[in-house]
Amino acid sequence: MPEIGFAPEMRRRPPRFSNRRGFWTLTVKEIRRFWSVLGQTVTAPVVTAMLYLLVFAHVLGGRSSAYPGVSYIAFLVPGLMMMSILQNAFANTSSSLTQSKIMGNLVFLLMAPVSPLEFFGAYVIAALLRALLVGLAYWVATWPFVHLLPAAPLMLMSMFLLAGASLAVLGLIAGIVASKFDHLAAFQNFFIMPLTFLSGVFFSVHSLPGIWSQVARFDPFFYMIDGFRYGFIGAGDAPIGISLAWAAGFFIAVSAVCLWLLRRGYRLRM
Amino acid sequence: MSPDSYASSAPALEIHGLRKRYGTVQALDGISFAIARGEYFGLLGPNGAGKSTLINAIAGLVRSDTGSIRVLGHDHLREYRQARRLIGVVPQELVFDPFFSVEEVLRIQAGYYGCGPEAGLWIEQLIERLELGGKRAASMRTLSGGQKRRVMLAQALVHRPAVVILDEPTAGVDVELRRTLWSFTRELHAQGITVVLTTHYLEEAQALCSRIAIVDHGRVRVIESTEQLLARHPFRFLRLKLADGAQLPEALQALVMSRVNDTMELKLERGKHPIGGVFAVLKSAGVAIEDVATREPTLEDIFIELTGGERA
Ligand SMILES: Nc1ncnc2c1ncn2[C@@H]1O[C@H](COP(=O)(O)OP(=O)(O)OP(=O)(O)O)[C@@H](O)[C@H]1O
Numbered sequence: 001m002p003e004i005g006f007a008p009e010m011r012r013r014p015p016r017f018s019n020r021r022g023f024w025t026l027t028v029k030e031i032r033r034f035w036s037v038l039g040q041t042v043t044a045p046v047v048t049a050m051l052y053l054l055v056f057a058h059v060l061g062g063r064s065s066a067y068p069g070v071s072y073i074a075f076l077v078p079g080l081m082m083m084s085i086l087q088n089a090f091a092n093t094s095s096s097l098t099q100s101k102i103m104g105n106l107v108f109l110l111m112a113p114v115s116p117l118e119f120f121g122a123y124v125i126a127a128l129l130r131a132l133l134v135g136l137a138y139w140v141a142t143w144p145f146v147h148l149l150p151a152a153p154l155m156l157m158s159m160f161l162l163a164g165a166s167l168a169v170l171g172l173i174a175g176i177v178a179s180k181f182d183h184l185a186a187f188q189n190f191f192i193m194p195l196t197f198l199s200g201v202f203f204s205v206h207s208l209p210g211i212w213s214q215v216a217r218f219d220p221f222f223y224m225i226d227g228f229r230y231g232f233i234g235a236g237d238a239p240i241g242i243s244l245a246w247a248a249g250f251f252i253a254v255s256a257v258c259l260w261l262l263r264r265g266y267r268l269r270m
Numbered sequence: 271m272s273p274d275s276y277a278s279s280a281p282a283l284e285i286h287g288l289r290k291r292y293g294t295v296q297a298l299d300g301i302s303f304a305i306a307r308g309e310y311f312g313l314l315g316p317n318g319a320g321k322s323t324l325i326n327a328i329a330g331l332v333r334s335d336t337g338s339i340r341v342l343g344h345d346h347l348r349e350y351r352q353a354r355r356l357i358g359v360v361p362q363e364l365v366f367d368p369f370f371s372v373e374e375v376l377r378i379q380a381g382y383y384g385c386g387p388e389a390g391l392w393i394e395q396l397i398e399r400l401e402l403g404g405k406r407a408a409s410m411r412t413l414s415g416g417q418k419r420r421v422m423l424a425q426a427l428v429h430r431p432a433v434v435i436l437d438e439p440t441a442g443v444d445v446e447l448r449r450t451l452w453s454f455t456r457e458l459h460a461q462g463i464t465v466v467l468t469t470h471y472l473e474e475a476q477a478l479c480s481r482i483a484i485v486d487h488g489r490v491r492v493i494e495s496t497e498q499l500l501a502r503h504p505f506r507f508l509r510l511k512l513a514d515g516a517q518l519p520e521a522l523q524a525l526v527m528s529r530v531n532d533t534m535e536l537k538l539e540r541g542k543h544p545i546g547g548v549f550a551v552l553k554s555a556g557v558a559i560e561d562v563a564t565r566e567p568t569l570e571d572i573f574i575e576l577t578g579g580e581r582a
């Protein structure tokens with residue numbers, strides 16, 4: 001029988017304000033979760049986005065993009081890329097959290113000395129990595145159709161991080177609230193899908209009838225997609241500063257809600 | 271928290287005024303007690319008594335409505351990091367993460383507690399001691415129920431907690447594993463670890479626990495040392511098998527507790543009903559006895575008395 005008791009190295013003072021090892025363990029675990037099924041988590045969404053591209057480029061390929069010197073396909077690809085990024089960032093956190101909640105194994109994490117902020121950060125970082133892989137794979141897959149190089153790389157990166165993180169956080173919120181997969185599917189089908197789909201992926205909102213272009217002005221998804229596209233083509237429907245501000249504001253708002261729920265233990269700690 | 275706080279005088283667990291309501295069910299109705307360091311403590315009570323709710327509140331999985339919990343002096347909400355590091359809980363439900371192997375699950379769990387490669391040796395020892403060596407690389411989903419339960423026990427111990435809480439670890443477990451769990455928790459206890467156990471096997475509690483709380487309807491009914499609890503009821507039981515056709519005299523009918531076929535069990539109060547007196551009555555009535563045995567009260571008899579006949 002091995003000796004049980006406090007080995008000196010484990011008796012050291014537990015960190016009061018951070019459990020970095022706990023945070024990284026959770027981050028790596030979340031990454032491994034999607035990494036082990038890359039076919040589902042990265043390849044499948046890229047294939048879906050390619051199908052959209054082929055269909056819409058074929059149907060609407062003759063159209064102009066509303067931006068001088070930008071082909072319709074160069075307009076479409078960044079939008080579809082962002083749509084996939086948003087949907088996959090959401091899917092990663094929401095499905096992982098809901099699954100471990102329903103399976104019951106979330107208790108092993110909830111019992112551990114991991115803070116709400118560490119919990120939040122680990123899930124969001126893993127989701128961002130998946131979203132990044134989806135985006136990069138899509139960029140590579142569309143290369144034969146359009147050679148897209150970022151016109152404003154810094155903006156592109158900022159919009160990716162803010163928008164991807166926002167949807168990862170929305171996924172966490174959905175995972176916290178959902179008590180079965182049906183709830184999650186409803187959230188995804190009636191909220192995330194339409195909003196990402198209708199927020200200027202396929203056409204400039206200026207080409208929408210009056211009322212819809214007004215609605216878009218209050219749609220954070222519109223700014224996320226428009227700002228991201230700006231990163232590639234250097235032009236957008238809204239000024240880039242406004243898009244950036246909307247994306248940042250949205251991220252802060254959803255994060256505040258999520259951290260508050262986590263701190264309260266809402267639906268996680270009964 | 272400094273290592274010295276282990277040496278301070280704070281009890282292992284200190285629960286004060288704990289209440290928890292689920293809709294119309296008052297799962298915990300004002301629970302207060304303390305468990306000293308180094309105890310092997312039994313938490314007993316019928317189904318729905320509130321045992322798991324209490325344990326989950328200690329583990330931080332349930333938010334109590336009111337009340338406080340301290341683990342070795344650390345408030346489990348305000349100083350949750352310290353408190354959680356000091357306890358290891360094996361939940362009642364069999365839960366597992368199907369994506370990982372046994373060894374991965376244990377490494378991940380250690381990581382959550384801030385333990386890195388230095389925990390490797392200890393994890394190895396746990397795997398050996400809980401006879402999971404052949405399954406270390408097996409996916410959790412391929413394990414049998416008893417194997418999963420052993421992994422859950424190892425998960426609760428990866429960070430070397432000072433207080434280990436086991437919520438019905440022996441439910442649905444075969445005889446051999448039950449023996450393993452018994453000896454393993456005894457060894458933990460011998461190492462100075464405080465052990466809290468819930469079980470519906472009262473012989474188990476009687477054999478293992480030095481002190482016992484009986485909980486019912488969210489309240490602590492009694493909390494006493496196992497000996498005190500057993501001595502609490504000045505009863506003993508006399509099992510009689512009468513010769514064919516013989517009838518128990520009227521005077522003894524009131525003492526009969528149970529009858530199985532032609533064997534009956536009489537409950538005798540020490541002092542008031544000496545065994546010699548019972549035999550005297552039988553003899554004077556001319557009743558022949560075929561077989562006789564006495565039995566000391568077990569925890570089960572006391573439990574039934576205290577919880578009004580509900581099953582353990
Ligand atoms: N999440 C919950 N929602 C609603 N009611 C609950 C919940 N958890 C427990 N209860 C109720 O609280 C009471 C106490 O339950 P608890 O699980 O603590 O009992 P227990 O003593 O562990 O019983 P058992 O021996 O069957 O495990 C029960 O009436 C139960 O129905």
Ligand SMILES: [Mg+2]
Nearest residue numbers: 321322323362
């Ligand atoms: Mg229970």
